[in-house]
Amino acid sequence: MNMFQAINNAMDLALEQDSSALLFGEDVGFGGVFRCSMNLRDKYGKDRVFNTPLCEQGIAGFAIGVANTGTTAIAEIQFADYIFPSFDQIVNEAAKYRYRSGGLFDCGSLTFRVPCGAVGHGALYHSQSPEAYFAHTPGLRVVIPRGPIKAKGLLLACIKDPNPCIMFEPKTLYRAAVEEVPVESYADDLGKCDILREGRDITLIGWGTQIHVLLEVADLAKKELDIDCEVIDLVSVLPWDTQTICDSANKTGRVLIAHEAPFTQGFGSELAAYIQEKCFLRLEAPIKRVTGWDTPFPHVFEPFYLPDKHRCLAALKEIINF
Structure with missing residues (x-):
């Protein structure tokens, strides 16, 4: 389906x-x-x-x-x-x-x-x-x-x-991907995130469409930079899985957060603030957010508004080189 x-x-x-x-x-x-x-x-x-x-x-x-x-x-x-x-x-x-x-x-x-x-x-x-x-x-x-x-x-x-x-x-x-969806009824745990790829060098956090961008970024980082990315789908924005996120941040010491919503007061701000508060002594670099811009959502300029793999990879390089 x-x-x-x-x-x-x-x-x-x-x-x-x-x-x-x-x-x-x-x-x-x-x-x-x-x-x-x-x-x-x-x-x-x-x-x-x-x-x-x-x-x-x-x-x-x-x-x-x-x-x-x-x-x-x-x-x-x-x-x-x-x-x-x-x-x-x-x-x-x-x-x-x-x-x-x-x-x-x-x-x-x-x-x-x-x-x-x-x-x-x-x-x-x-x-x-x-x-x-x-x-x-x-x-x-x-x-x-x-x-x-x-x-x-x-x-x-x-x-x-x-x-x-x-x-x-x-x-x-809605029509972008087909998966083998079980036909029977099942329910996921609300409030839990998913670690889609384990890594040791940097944690990439996103949700929804953006998680597919981050998986591409993880592939590029491995191929071009030999950087091992941990990719986490937040899944639940409220409540969110603080323990899993902090465990990953403590492990890798570097965090990049990406979402489509604008930069200022986007939910990435809450993630960054919480991680900084709880994991500060284990961080190797400042947390970076790659997001939509602080403008109304454009029409013809949509490709420039969205946090694509190129913007995310550039931010990843800045974190690694800090």
């Missing part, structure tokens, strides 16, 4: 195994703009898989309400760029509902699916990566898959988790 098929399969299993589960969002009924919900309305009926008005605040508010009644709510925000009208509902209602009611009310059976990131032609309103906004909110879980197998496992884990979850889905990966 490719990633959109793996996500479709995960939602199919969730709807099949949980008769209370609902799937809804803009254009979800006919399959969604990325076809992730294709054929699910025909299989489960329009009462369980349905379109909503073009109102993200309403989608989030409705999702919180039905989740509070015990329903499993799977809500799609069509693009991450559209999530901001629902920000108040997600941050001030969903994330805090259980806490402020003293456990009396609970909307934990709530998952938001949110296509994110660059896609080649999205420009300002179809390309953003807003994970850092939500990582600042206790009460939420925020995850980002790198491919089909991970996407299915993370989505099923989010649906079953007792906390409101957001899964940001890098839309350029």
